[in-house]
Amino acid sequence: MAGVHVYDRFLRQDKLPHIWCSGCGNGIVTNALIRAIEKTGIDQNQIVVVAGVGCSSRANGYLDFCGLHTNHGRPLAYATGVKMANPKLHVIVVTGDGDSASIGGNHFIHACRRNLDITTVIYNNDNYGMTGGQYSPTTPTGAKSKTTVYGNIDTPFDLCKLASAAGATFVARSTVYHVTQLAELIAKGIEHKGFSVIEAMSCCPTLYGRLNKLGDGPAMLQRFKDQAIPVQKARQLSEEELQDKIVTGVFTDRKDRPEYSDQYQHVIARAEGRE
Amino acid sequence: MAGTYEIMTGNEACTRAAIAAGMRFFAGYPITPATEIAEMASELLPKAGGTYMQMEDELASIAAVIGASAAGVKAMTATSGPGVSLMQENLGYAIMAEIPLVLVDCMRQGPCQGVATVPAQGDIMQARWGTNGDHPIIAIAPASVGELYEETIRAFNLAETYRNPVYILSDAMLAHMSERVRIPDPDEYDVVSRKRPTCPPSEFQAYADDGTGIPPMASFGDGYRWFVTGMVHDDTGFPVTNNADRVSYLVKRLHAKIEHNRADIEKYEEYKTDDADILIVSMGVVARSAKAAIDDIRKEGVKAGLFRPITVWPFPESRLETLCRGVKEIVTCEMNEGQLYHMVREVSGNTPVRMINQNNGVILSADTILAGLREGK
Amino acid sequence: MGVTKKFQIILDSRLCKGCGICAVFCPKGVFTRDDDGKPVISDDMVCIGCKMCELRCPDFAIRVTGGI
Numbered sequence: 001m002a003g004v005h006v007y008d009r010f011l012r013q014d015k016l017p018h019i020w021c022s023g024c025g026n027g028i029v030t031n032a033l034i035r036a037i038e039k040t041g042i043d044q045n046q047i048v049v050v051a052g053v054g055c056s057s058r059a060n061g062y063l064d065f066c067g068l069h070t071n072h073g074r075p076l077a078y079a080t081g082v083k084m085a086n087p088k089l090h091v092i093v094v095t096g097d098g099d100s101a102s103i104g105g106n107h108f109i110h111a112c113r114r115n116l117d118i119t120t121v122i123y124n125n126d127n128y129g130m131t132g133g134q135y136s137p138t139t140p141t142g143a144k145s146k147t148t149v150y151g152n153i154d155t156p157f158d159l160c161k162l163a164s165a166a167g168a169t170f171v172a173r174s175t176v177y178h179v180t181q182l183a184e185l186i187a188k189g190i191e192h193k194g195f196s197v198i199e200a201m202s203c204c205p206t207l208y209g210r211l212n213k214l215g216d217g218p219a220m221l222q223r224f225k226d227q228a229i230p231v232q233k234a235r236q237l238s239e240e241e242l243q244d245k246i247v248t249g250v251f252t253d254r255k256d257r258p259e260y261s262d263q264y265q266h267v268i269a270r271a272e273g274r275e
Numbered sequence: 276m277a278g279t280y281e282i283m284t285g286n287e288a289c290t291r292a293a294i295a296a297g298m299r300f301f302a303g304y305p306i307t308p309a310t311e312i313a314e315m316a317s318e319l320l321p322k323a324g325g326t327y328m329q330m331e332d333e334l335a336s337i338a339a340v341i342g343a344s345a346a347g348v349k350a351m352t353a354t355s356g357p358g359v360s361l362m363q364e365n366l367g368y369a370i371m372a373e374i375p376l377v378l379v380d381c382m383r384q385g386p387c388q389g390v391a392t393v394p395a396q397g398d399i400m401q402a403r404w405g406t407n408g409d410h411p412i413i414a415i416a417p418a419s420v421g422e423l424y425e426e427t428i429r430a431f432n433l434a435e436t437y438r439n440p441v442y443i444l445s446d447a448m449l450a451h452m453s454e455r456v457r458i459p460d461p462d463e464y465d466v467v468s469r470k471r472p473t474c475p476p477s478e479f480q481a482y483a484d485d486g487t488g489i490p491p492m493a494s495f496g497d498g499y500r501w502f503v504t505g506m507v508h509d510d511t512g513f514p515v516t517n518n519a520d521r522v523s524y525l526v527k528r529l530h531a532k533i534e535h536n537r538a539d540i541e542k543y544e545e546y547k548t549d550d551a552d553i554l555i556v557s558m559g560v561v562a563r564s565a566k567a568a569i570d571d572i573r574k575e576g577v578k579a580g581l582f583r584p585i586t587v588w589p590f591p592e593s594r595l596e597t598l599c600r601g602v603k604e605i606v607t608c609e610m611n612e613g614q615l616y617h618m619v620r621e622v623s624g625n626t627p628v629r630m631i632n633q634n635n636g637v638i639l640s641a642d643t644i645l646a647g648l649r650e651g652k
Numbered sequence: 653m654g655v656t657k658k659f660q661i662i663l664d665s666r667l668c669k670g671c672g673i674c675a676v677f678c679p680k681g682v683f684t685r686d687d688d689g690k691p692v693i694s695d696d697m698v699c700i701g702c703k704m705c706e707l708r709c710p711d712f713a714i715r716v717t718g719g720i
Contacts, residue, residue, distance in 0.1 A: 005715060007712050016712060017666065017711060018712075022671045022689075023671035023672075023710065026710070027710030031708075031709065031710070031712065044500070045496065045500060046496055048346075048495045060502075061504075064500060066496070066500050066501060067501075067504075068342065068345060068495075069502070069503065069504035069506070070338065070365075070368065070505065071364055071368050071505055074334065074335070074365060077331075077334065078338045078339065078341055079342060080302075080330070080338075080342065081338065081340060081343035081345075081350070082346045083342075084300070084326045084339070085300050085342065085343035085344075085346035085347065085348040086347065086348070086494075088496065089346065089495055089496050106332060107331060107338075176710075179704070205671075216672070217672065217673050217710070218672050218676035218677065222676075264321075264326060267321050271321035272321070272322060
């Protein structure tokens with residue numbers, strides 16, 4: 001397929017323009033995703049993109065792979081069935097902060113624990129965009145949203161720490177400003193044998209950005225540029241110094257845990273008396 | 276008859292029949308009184324090259340089943356009423372996206388946790404109307420372990436044929452009691468698999484009616500890059516909004532799959548209805564008590580007969596309506612506060628309907644039914 | 653005049669939503685913006701082909717070809 005532009009290979013051009021707002025980071029994450037897939041060279045017909053519900057999850061409608069647009073919070077559970085039914089498939093989950101960490105939080109930690117070979121890309125825009133800008137489990141403390149008009153009193157999840165602690169074997173974060181790194185990390189996640197999580201810091205200028213006076217799309221990207229700090233550098237800083245920073249890079253890259261569908265082959269072998 | 280005979284529990288019969296019907300994926304979450312199905316699936320499926328998954332909850336269980344089915348593998352989950360409540364959301368997805376699956380509900384006393392270990396028939400309406408929006412459903416209520424075996428195979432065949440979830444309404448008694456079961460030889464029954472697309476991938480429209488009302492179904496990875504959603508969708512499978520005609524068309528086609536094929540799907544048993552003055556309507560294990568009561572009261576000169584829906588959904592209303600016209604009284608016997616009762620009253624015309632029910636976790640016995648019938652004389 | 657463009661930038665106005673990310677972050681100032689905020693190629697001779705505009709475009713509306 002050399003010579004064919006990645007947009008023409010992997011986007012359903014007839015579904016564009018997309019529904020996202022001007023300056024929304026979700027298109028940038030999706031852009032990085034298709035470049036990552038291109039880099040891996042995986043057969044287009046062997047990829048299944050599974051999505052939940054929300055702005056993030058609209059991504060798979062624009063992608064020319066098999067698509068499973070599931071219920072809110074459930075994509076990882078559906079993806080688990082797809083992968084275990086046919087382990088040869090490459091299963092990629094596109095999800096959001098609300099989809100993965102709130103309504104789908106239980107599925108998320110258990111998917112991390114099992115270490116089934118699924119790549120999860122979390123589009124984290126710090127709020128529920130589709131329903132109009134309510135606070136999510138990643139909305140920073142003090143931030144404004146449609147349901148925290150006096151400021152958020154909740155403590156947000158650090159999704160990468162959560163994923164690593166729950167057992168995910170590849171965990172990384174980047175932002176929609178750092179697009180080259182983002183695409184590289186997603187490609188690494190896809191190539192990683194095991195459960196991988198890539199948190200893509202996305203921006204929602206229409207709601208979260210406006211409610212918190214963060215400016216338009218370019219201004220929010222500039223903010224990511226200013227806030228980002230590589231994980232190696234972050235390790236030398238105190239919690240206080242890391243306030244308002246976004247730590248980027250690879251947090252976890254483990255090879256010591258067996259992959260789940262491989263393990264299940266041993267279950268079959270034992271059941272058949274071969275082991 | 277050919278086949279072999281074994282003594283086994285309902286849960287064992289259900290699991291073994293599912294594998295005989297081609298199930299190669301099971302996902303579940305432990306819950307009384309359905310747990311033994313999961314246990315047995317975890318033991319037997321790997322031997323058949325299949326996959327057992329214990330998921331984190333019931334929502335995930337049915338979600339994984341849908342994912343597996345979309346990947347081309349026949350899949351089932353099993354639970355009881357509280358678990359079915361949790362599955363309703365994704366069950367609706369399977370209906371909307373037309374993904375075949377079998378859902379076993381070993382009914383127990385409710386509401387809520389109720390009594391975990393005792394039987395009930397309180398999920399008839401949950402099976403019909405549990406998920407949001409109007410939707411078609413198939414539900415089968417076997418009355419014996421042997422019938423549970425046969426009907427589990429049929430449940431898979433119906434799910435595959437009509438691309439719709441199929442419930443098996445077992446209960447805590449049927450699940451755990453042991454009976455002699457005839458295991459049919461494989462050449463005695465059909466194993467149906469979903470219709471596959473035959474057109475080139477470039478021409479495939481995943482939700483286009485091919486004239487049968489049931490579109491052919493691809494599997495992920497087989498070269499057809501299809502899209503599946505729980506939203507109202509067009510023939511290509513992609514969401515459409517603000518299109519009243521399409522919403523109407525899709526909802527009607529989904530219903531028509533079942534409504535237009537009632538003759539193939541519906542199943543019921545009649546017992547001594549030819550000359551009956553009193554028609555008992557009862558399902559599942561309770562119908563066996565009803566049969567014994569019918570035999571007893573006939574000795575007293577009262578002509579009673581039984582109509583037993585085997586498919587509770589679609590409810591075999593046409594035949595029942597005919598029977599209702601020829602009797603003096605209709606009595607539903609059920610273990611709930613009156614769920615068959617509602618369905619019967621829809622077709623009973625001017626014939627009076629009453630109910631003999633017991634909703635305390637104890638099987639409604641032949642003696643209790645007999646006493647109830649005498650009372651009404 | 654003997655000076656040829658190394659890179660060609662193709663803008664798809666059907667897909668572009670005019671966020672301005674391409675223009676703001678272009679290291680060479682290739683773009684200006686029209687009244688709707690949509691990019692206008694003012695000088696593609698200075699384009700160095702870094703493709704950051706293409707990669708950062710949320711609307712899949714930019715393609716940079718040539719070079720590399």
